[in-house]
Amino acid sequence: MQALLVTQPENRRYLSGYTAEDHSAQESSGALLIPLRGRPLLLTDFRFQLHAESEAGAWYDIVLYQRGPVPLLVKLLPKLGLKRLAFESHAMMHATALRLAEALRPSGVETMGSTDLVERLRECKSEAEIELIRRAVWLNEDVFRECYKQLGPGMTEKEAARHIEATMLRLGAEGPSFPTIVAAGPNGALPHAVPTDRPIRQGEPVVIDMGVRLAGYCSDMTRTVVLGDPDRPTVERIRLVRQAQKAAMARIRAGAMARQVDRAARQTIATAGLGDRFGHGLGHGVGLAVHEAPYLNKRSRRQLAAGMVVTVEPGVYLPEWGGIRLENMVVVRPDGCELLNRDTTFLDI
Amino acid sequence: MQALLVTQPENRRYLSGYTAEDHSAQESSGALLIPLRGRPLLLTDFRFQLHAESEAGAWYDIVLYQRGPVPLLVKLLPKLGLKRLAFESHAMMHATALRLAEALRPSGVETMGSTDLVERLRECKSEAEIELIRRAVWLNEDVFRECYKQLGPGMTEKEAARHIEATMLRLGAEGPSFPTIVAAGPNGALPHAVPTDRPIRQGEPVVIDMGVRLAGYCSDMTRTVVLGDPDRPTVERIRLVRQAQKAAMARIRAGAMARQVDRAARQTIATAGLGDRFGHGLGHGVGLAVHEAPYLNKRSRRQLAAGMVVTVEPGVYLPEWGGIRLENMVVVRPDGCELLNRDTTFLDI
Numbered sequence: 001m002q003a004l005l006v007t008q009p010e011n012r013r014y015l016s017g018y019t020a021e022d023h024s025a026q027e028s029s030g031a032l033l034i035p036l037r038g039r040p041l042l043l044t045d046f047r048f049q050l051h052a053e054s055e056a057g058a059w060y061d062i063v064l065y066q067r068g069p070v071p072l073l074v075k076l077l078p079k080l081g082l083k084r085l086a087f088e089s090h091a092m093m094h095a096t097a098l099r100l101a102e103a104l105r106p107s108g109v110e111t112m113g114s115t116d117l118v119e120r121l122r123e124c125k126s127e128a129e130i131e132l133i134r135r136a137v138w139l140n141e142d143v144f145r146e147c148y149k150q151l152g153p154g155m156t157e158k159e160a161a162r163h164i165e166a167t168m169l170r171l172g173a174e175g176p177s178f179p180t181i182v183a184a185g186p187n188g189a190l191p192h193a194v195p196t197d198r199p200i201r202q203g204e205p206v207v208i209d210m211g212v213r214l215a216g217y218c219s220d221m222t223r224t225v226v227l228g229d230p231d232r233p234t235v236e237r238i239r240l241v242r243q244a245q246k247a248a249m250a251r252i253r254a255g256a257m258a259r260q261v262d263r264a265a266r267q268t269i270a271t272a273g274l275g276d277r278f279g280h281g282l283g284h285g286v287g288l289a290v291h292e293a294p295y296l297n298k299r300s301r302r303q304l305a306a307g308m309v310v311t312v313e314p315g316v317y318l319p320e321w322g323g324i325r326l327e328n329m330v331v332v333r334p335d336g337c338e339l340l341n342r343d344t345t346f347l348d349i
Numbered sequence: 350m351q352a353l354l355v356t357q358p359e360n361r362r363y364l365s366g367y368t369a370e371d372h373s374a375q376e377s378s379g380a381l382l383i384p385l386r387g388r389p390l391l392l393t394d395f396r397f398q399l400h401a402e403s404e405a406g407a408w409y410d411i412v413l414y415q416r417g418p419v420p421l422l423v424k425l426l427p428k429l430g431l432k433r434l435a436f437e438s439h440a441m442m443h444a445t446a447l448r449l450a451e452a453l454r455p456s457g458v459e460t461m462g463s464t465d466l467v468e469r470l471r472e473c474k475s476e477a478e479i480e481l482i483r484r485a486v487w488l489n490e491d492v493f494r495e496c497y498k499q500l501g502p503g504m505t506e507k508e509a510a511r512h513i514e515a516t517m518l519r520l521g522a523e524g525p526s527f528p529t530i531v532a533a534g535p536n537g538a539l540p541h542a543v544p545t546d547r548p549i550r551q552g553e554p555v556v557i558d559m560g561v562r563l564a565g566y567c568s569d570m571t572r573t574v575v576l577g578d579p580d581r582p583t584v585e586r587i588r589l590v591r592q593a594q595k596a597a598m599a600r601i602r603a604g605a606m607a608r609q610v611d612r613a614a615r616q617t618i619a620t621a622g623l624g625d626r627f628g629h630g631l632g633h634g635v636g637l638a639v640h641e642a643p644y645l646n647k648r649s650r651r652q653l654a655a656g657m658v659v660t661v662e663p664g665v666y667l668p669e670w671g672g673i674r675l676e677n678m679v680v681v682r683p684d685g686c687e688l689l690n691r692d693t694t695f696l697d698i
Contacts, residue, residue, distance in 0.1 A: 020543060023527055027640060029541070046628050047541040050668075067648075089444035094436075095464055097443035115444055165524070166515040175514070178372055179524075192378075192396040194369065279395055291376060299416075319399075
């Protein structure tokens with residue numbers, strides 16, 4: 001290939017500093033055209049021109065299209081002498097990729113799909129990126145601590161989630177990094193529950209999974225809290241999940257296999273007879289995207305490397321009863337892991 | 350084709366009532382498999398099982414996958430006797446479409462891309478949908494009226510946008526339907542400006558473009574307000590844009606061509622010598638997605654039909670100075686259009 005067309009929004013931001021977001025998968029705010037030699041280009045439309053120039057203009061030539069990037073590429077690529085264009089196969093719709101290939105064929109330009117080239121670069125964070133992530137983690141914790149104290153019996157899950165998201169904005173977040181989960185009692189048995197109109201009750205576990213975006217970088221944290229005094233089984237399950245989280249964290253260091261870290265948590269939960277109640281992976285990378293590589297699960301063949309930032313989030317889910325999930329974020333370091341969280345609410349009980 | 354695989358999130362919700370959202374273009378919460386004959390299926394993973402059953406279980410069989418939908422389809426399609434599967438080419442990543450075709454080939458199942466089948470169904474809204482959209486419009490106006498009065502000189506664009514989004518949540522919205530735009534003075538020259546740390550000043554036009562999502566349906570409204578007394582040129586430009594909006598609305602009715610409606614607004618602005626300062630389309634459909642078909646612009650060949658809900662949002666943009674944009678939402682009716690907005694702030698001045 002002689003050039004890479006970057007359409008994945010976080011990749012675009014990572015490589016260019018251009019922060020405009022896509023309204024949807026079908027409404028892009030631009031693409032990068034990065035030739036192997038020569039100055040890279042940012043293709044966008046006039047609505048984003050000033051924005052693009054101010055953020056990426058120092059490194060990128062800003063080129064405007066009127067009818068989308070495809071006709072512009074048809075004009076541009078032959079002029080730049082580019083005959084083989086790689087595009088991001090995982091970040092371009094099938095219909096668009098076909099249209100692009102067809103439009104370029106008459107000019108003798110070949111296209112080929114590539115995957116995860118830039119994602120691999122994004123996996124290991126610089127110290128500057130880690131600092132931004134740390135701020136997002138701390139802001140998230142500030143929001144959590146302010147909000148969980150205001151939870152009261154009778155407040156619905158939806159009300160709690162909205163209050164959390166409003167507080168995120170008030171305390172300075174760009175927004176939630178994903179839709180906030182508040183799942184009380186039986187609803188907590190759904191790891192990705194959507195908040196309902198069910199009121200929260202005294203004594204039941206309430207899973208709160210929340211994250212903010214700040215300067216583009218994400219945080220992600222889960223706590224399971226109880227209004228009033230938790231009963232014996234709840235306390236034991238929280239302790240079990242916390243123990244699993246610690247067992248996993250003890251395995252994290254540069255060079256460790258992702259699946260072994262996952263296994264450490266899974267074995268802890270299995271020894272309590274709840275092995276089949278932890279039905280999701282242990283964690284995932286966090287950066288410009290709230291879910292990104294590497295993934296910590298039993299099928300992974302990845303080795304951890306210094307600078308990766310991952311979540312550690314074991315859980316147990318019992319239909320009818322509810323769920324417990326505890327999630328912290330850590331940085332993979334040469335000799336272990338660095339915890340980014342400071343909050344300890346309902347962690348060591 | 351013998352079945353359609355629906356992956357586009359709004360299409361999925363429209364056809365099944367299943368409200369789970371995708372975390373990102375690469376993290377789906379499920380797909381519909383709709384055979385020409387027989388009961389439709391909703392494919393998802395265990396995290397969404399209860400959610401899917403409660404919302405779509407009456408009409409759809411819920412089938413769970415462990416490693417994504419592709420291996421499940423490989424098992425399922427031959428069992429259902431389906432040999433030709435259409436997928437949504439505009440809503441499936443190129444890499445996924447290739448993987449699907451390759452995985453199905455050994456079982457003799459052929460795949461083919463289709464586009465916009467369900468989108469066409471979504472264009473004309475039922476009265477029940479229109480009522481939901483109306484509520485989203487009114488809620489958006491409530492938020493706007495509460496917030497714009499609190500704008501004061503010195504407040505930054507970002508602060509204003511955050512305050513608006515926090516108010517949306519407080520007043521009961523599911524969230525903003527797109528990132529709120531507050532663009533004061535020169536920043537208003539960018540139709541899709543991102544709010545900055547620039548403080549709003551007395552006398553300059555402030556473009557506020559905002560929308561909420563409520564029960565899944567979206568609203569979208571733009572007002573251009575001025576703190577203190579607007580000067581003569583500002584007043585004249587607001588009047589011009591308002592006149593363009595009214596000229597366009599006067600053309601809207603079932604049977605009208607979308608491009609003629611666009612032209613009516615464009616001609617009004619051109620007569621004032623600002624024809625080249627209105628660089629975007631006049632409007633777009635609104636429903637489960639905040640931007641959807643039909644699009645009102647000069648290249649459109651679509652005819653409007655009763656029940657379509659569209660925005661009417663002409664604007665003028667003058668680099669250095671700023672912008673004026675006014676946006677209302679209307680329902681296309683057999684003999685004209687029905688205005689969904691009640692707010693008249695800075696419209697007829």
